[in-house]
Amino acid sequence: MSTVAWITARGLFGRRRALLLLPLPLLLIGLAALCRAAGVAPSDWGVPVLVGLGLAVVLPVISLIVGTGVLGSEVDDGTIVHILTKPLPRRDIILAKLGVAVGVSALSSAIPLFVAGWLADSVGFGLALAVAAVVGAFAYSALFLLLSLLTRRPVLLGLVYILVWEGLLGRFVSGTRVLSIEQYVITIADKIEPTTLLESKVSLPVAVIMAAIFILGCAIASVDRLRSFSMAGETS
Amino acid sequence: MSEASVIHDIGYQRYEGPRLGRGAVFNSLYVHGLRAAYGFGRSAKAKIFPWLVFGIVSLVAVILAAVRAQTGLLPLNYIQFADAMSWLIIFFVAIVAPELVSRDMRAGVLPLYFSRPLRAADYVGAKVAAMVTAVWALLAVPQFIMFLGAAFTAKHGMSDVWKELGDLLPAWGYSLLWALLFTSIGLLIASLTGKRAFAAGGIVAVFLMTTPVVGVLSILRSTDAQELAGLASPMTLVSGVGQWLVPDANTGLFIGRFGPVYLIEAITLIAGCLLLLLARYRKVASL
Numbered sequence: 206m207s208t209v210a211w212i213t214a215r216g217l218f219g220r221r222r223a224l225l226l227l228p229l230p231l232l233l234i235g236l237a238a239l240c241r242a243a244g245v246a247p248s249d250w251g252v253p254v255l256v257g258l259g260l261a262v263v264l265p266v267i268s269l270i271v272g273t274g275v276l277g278s279e280v281d282d283g284t285i286v287h288i289l290t291k292p293l294p295r296r297d298i299i300l301a302k303l304g305v306a307v308g309v310s311a312l313s314s315a316i317p318l319f320v321a322g323w324l325a326d327s328v329g330f331g332l333a334l335a336v337a338a339v340v341g342a343f344a345y346s347a348l349f350l351l352l353s354l355l356t357r358r359p360v361l362l363g364l365v366y367i368l369v370w371e372g373l374l375g376r377f378v379s380g381t382r383v384l385s386i387e388q389y390v391i392t393i394a395d396k397i398e399p400t401t402l403l404e405s406k407v408s409l410p411v412a413v414i415m416a417a418i419f420i421l422g423c424a425i426a427s428v429d430r431l432r433s434f435s436m437a438g439e440t441s
Numbered sequence: 442m443s444e445a446s447v448i449h450d451i452g453y454q455r456y457e458g459p460r461l462g463r464g465a466v467f468n469s470l471y472v473h474g475l476r477a478a479y480g481f482g483r484s485a486k487a488k489i490f491p492w493l494v495f496g497i498v499s500l501v502a503v504i505l506a507a508v509r510a511q512t513g514l515l516p517l518n519y520i521q522f523a524d525a526m527s528w529l530i531i532f533f534v535a536i537v538a539p540e541l542v543s544r545d546m547r548a549g550v551l552p553l554y555f556s557r558p559l560r561a562a563d564y565v566g567a568k569v570a571a572m573v574t575a576v577w578a579l580l581a582v583p584q585f586i587m588f589l590g591a592a593f594t595a596k597h598g599m600s601d602v603w604k605e606l607g608d609l610l611p612a613w614g615y616s617l618l619w620a621l622l623f624t625s626i627g628l629l630i631a632s633l634t635g636k637r638a639f640a641a642g643g644i645v646a647v648f649l650m651t652t653p654v655v656g657v658l659s660i661l662r663s664t665d666a667q668e669l670a671g672l673a674s675p676m677t678l679v680s681g682v683g684q685w686l687v688p689d690a691n692t693g694l695f696i697g698r699f700g701p702v703y704l705i706e707a708i709t710l711i712a713g714c715l716l717l718l719l720a721r722y723r724k725v726a727s728l
Contacts, residue, residue, distance in 0.1 A: 225643075232650055236657050243661055253656035262649045270642040277638055360638040361490050361536060364645055368528050 209288060209301040213275050217309065226271075226309070229263045230317035237321035247325040251402035255325060255334065259318050260390055264341050265367045268310040272349030273359040275302040280353065286436065295431040303350055303424060311342035329398045337394035344386045344416050347423035354430040382406050389416045466559045467567045474571025478537045487540075494533045495579060498526050502583030506590025519584050519612030520683050520690040523619055526580065527676045530623060531648045533579055538627035539640035541568050546635035551725040561722040565628075569715065572624040573617070580616035584609060615683045622675055622707060623648075625714035632721050648675060668697035672706055682707050 236258065240250040279285040288298055315335040322331035348366075353359035374381040375388065382388045392405035392412040405412075479495075480488035505522065509515055517525055545551055554564060588609045595601035630647060631640040651674035658670035671677035671694050680692040685700025696703060 229646060229650055232654070236654065240657055245660055245662070249660045250657055253653050253660075257656055258650065258653035262646070262653070266642065266646045266649065270639065270646070273638055273642075278636060281636065281638070357486070358490070360641045364532060364535060364641065365493075368532055368645070372528060 207301070209293070209298055210305050212288075213302055213305045214309075216278065217271065217274060217305070226267060226313050229267060230313050233259050233263055233317040234320050237324045241324045248401060251325045255318070255321055255402060256391065259314070259321060259334070260338075260341070260387055261372065263317065264310070264314040264338055264390065265345055265371070265387065267313050268306070268342055268345035269349050269360065269363045269367065271309050272306045272346040273353040273363060275306045275353075276350055277353035277359050280357075280436075283436065285434075289431075289434065296428045299350070299424065299428045299431055303346060303427075306346040306350060307343050310346055311339045314338045314342060325402060326400050327398075330394075330400055330402075333394045333398035336397060337390045340393055340416055341386055341390035344389065344419040344423075347420045347427070348386070351423040351427045351430070354427055354434065379406070383411065383415065386416070386419060388412070463558050463560070463563055466557055467563045470559075470564065470567035471571050474541050474568055475574055477540055478571060478575035490536045491533065494529050494536070495582075498529055498579060499583050499586060501526070502586040503590075506587050509587075510590055510594040518690065519587065519608055520615050520687060520692065522584065522587065523580050523612065523616055524676070524680050524683075524692055530576065530579065530619060531645060533576065534623045534627040534648075535641040535644040537572055537575055538624075538631035538644060539637035541572055542628055542632045543635055543637045543640045546632075546725075547637070551722075555725060561719060565715070565718050565722055568628060569624055569718075572628060573620045576620035576624055577613075577617055580619060581613050584612055584616065611687050615679075615687070618682060618707065619679050621711050622679055625711045625718070626675060629714045629718050629721070632718060651675065652677075664697070668695055668699050669702070671696060672703065675710070678703060678707055678710070 233254065236254050237250075240247075240254065276285070279288070289295075315338040318338045319331040319335040322334035349359065349363050352362050356362055370381060371385045371387045375385045388405075388407050389412040391403050392407050392409060393416075395403040395405040396409045396412075407415075476482050479491050502522070505516055523530075545554070555561070588605060591605045592602045595605070626647065627644050630643045634640050634643070654673040655670050655677050658673055659667050661667065661670075671681040677694055680694045681696045681700070681703035683690050684692045684694050684696055685703060
């Protein structure tokens with residue numbers, strides 16, 4: 206199991222590919238620092254930076270690239286066969302892959318969000334954002350890992366979820382918020398450390414329970430899907 | 442091996458027909474690229490995403506035309522329509538750009554292409570032209586639907602239609618600017634990786650991460666910073682150029698006296714991305 210995790214991490218980071226994950230978090234910290242230095246009130250820049258960039262772009266996009274990459278790129282290459290033919294329970298494969306994906310996305314989004322939240326309000330708010338981002342990383346990674354097993358175009362489907370479902374519909378159609386991970390993250394951060402910056406639109410029990418359902422449901426479904434996984438050629 | 446070695450002519454018939462040159466190669470790459478962008482000649486699965494986006498954009502145009510025909514109000518003009526569709530355009534670019542260039546790298550066909558009388562500039566030109574056409578059509582066809590809706594419900598006959606046409610043509614030019622800018626950035630990012638998944642994610646990340654920068658710059662205190670904020674993101678950059686060239690577009694972006702700056706940056710950005718794309722194809726790896 207640790208070997209699978211090791212191979213996955215090397216596949217993600219080998220040949221300086223890890224550097225590609227840097228610009229988004231750095232931009233988040235840079236913008237927060239710029240606003241702080243320019244003396245703009247946090248109530249003005251908090252929402253566009255923390256929510257608009259941090260929770261709506263950095264967290265989901267990093268989770269999407271990493272979450273679909275851990276398994277999807279092996280499915281694309283066909284090298285998944287080498288792992289599937291080893292005497293390993295499929296559950297362990299999924300857990301190892303999910304662990305790497307969650308670890309990477311949580312680290313690369315929670316740290317910049319902590320710094321930005323600290324600059325915006327207080328250390329407590331930064332920690333609340335970081336905790337919420339970790340929960341979000343779990344939920345997003347599990348969802349995108351499942352997508353990479355269900356379809357050959359996981360990134361595009363994931364983008365539909367991020368851009369259309371959470372981005373467009375989440376703003377106008379209030380009912381879709383119950384199924385939007387972004388809203389759970391906002392709610393959890395807001396309830397841990399209430400500020401005027403975040404505005405939670407779903408209740409805390411809904412957020413926590415739905416996030417747990419997303420994480421467990423997608424992980425179990427992935428294991429089940431990998432049990433009877435059939436290889437196919439390149440998509441046409 | 443005493444004698445000089447020769448390659449024996451074993452009597453195959455030689456090809457004596459006309460040989461098509463660079464022009465024909467360019468043309469077929471262009472047509473192939475344009476078909477691939479909308480999934481023609483591919484399986485049904487390849488058509489889902491491009492036609493989903495095209496369907497949504499057309500649906501919005503039909504609704505706008507219907508609202509205008511029924512109530513006489515114009516919720517969005519042609520230029521505001523292009524701006525309102527910006528997220529869908531980003532998504533479309535993320536679908537099409539990897540399809541056009543990442544696939545070729547992945548399949549290792551580039552050395553085969555370049556062993557033909559095809560230069561790097563031809564390859565890049567054909568791909569860019571195909572994608573610009575595809576993205577332009579994504580905006581121009583719905584705009585034409587809106588125009589038809591307005592033209593058939595015109596109250597004062599031909600003069601209204603002419604006036605409407607005068608609104609449509611600049612908007613088509615504006616859509617072309619969208620297509621050029623988004624194509625050059627999108628293709629440049631996609632040409633860096635052979636994995637379509639990473640290319641799509643990268644394109645969306647680059648476009649989306651620029652929007653909050655504009656949001657932040659536009660709340661700084663200096664008026665100059667607010668009026669120059671739009672330069673930070675491709676979407677607002679195009680809006681700024683449109684606002685300057687078509688003053689009654691009402692894009693909602695305040696550019697002050699910096700209109701020429703927007704145009705210059707748009708041109709520089711397009712040219713720079715295309716040059717980098719050319720440089721990228723100076724040398725291709727032969728797996």
